[in-house]
Amino acid sequence: MAGRDSEDRSGLFLGGLIALALVLVGGLIAFILVIAGRPASTQSIPPPYAFNLRPVPATNNVGVLLPPTVGPFTRRAINGNMSGNLTGLAQGAYNGSSKATDTVQVNIVREANVAQAQADVGSRGDQIAGTNKQKATTTGFSFVLSTDSHGGVRFIFASTFWLFDVTASSRDALDSFMKAYPY
8 A cells, every 4th residue: 555655645746847848838839929920129229329219300391390400411402392291202302512422311201190100111111122121110210321232321200290301312321311301
């Protein structure tokens, strides 16, 4: 009888170990699946140019949204109602004063809501065939930053319901422009 008790206990102990191992392995698999199903963490990619800390435009006036000068850049062309509010798309083209080859094109759209602006950043970003593409979304802010094979750079970002699509001739030109751009 004593031998049978010992066998029962060792069988229970072995069964308990197997059950514990299954629970641990199952928990690990569930944890991995949850982590794999999450979008990439936006905390690891800081928003370029700290655009998330900049003021949100308080106006729809195209002349204010696309100022005549931005740092060393001078606006050479504009498409949009200069005397009134933004309706649809506003476009501004800028030339650099220090380097004649520095150019920046800015497209601005006031979307219906934050979700639409973020969705448009994503869809525009998906259409870019650039290299070194960074993409992230956080609450209220989204961006895509990409370099093409010729050194041109495209920076698309949403600040609340505003969508900005900025194309520059180089990363230096984009850096210089965004350093001075108010939004």
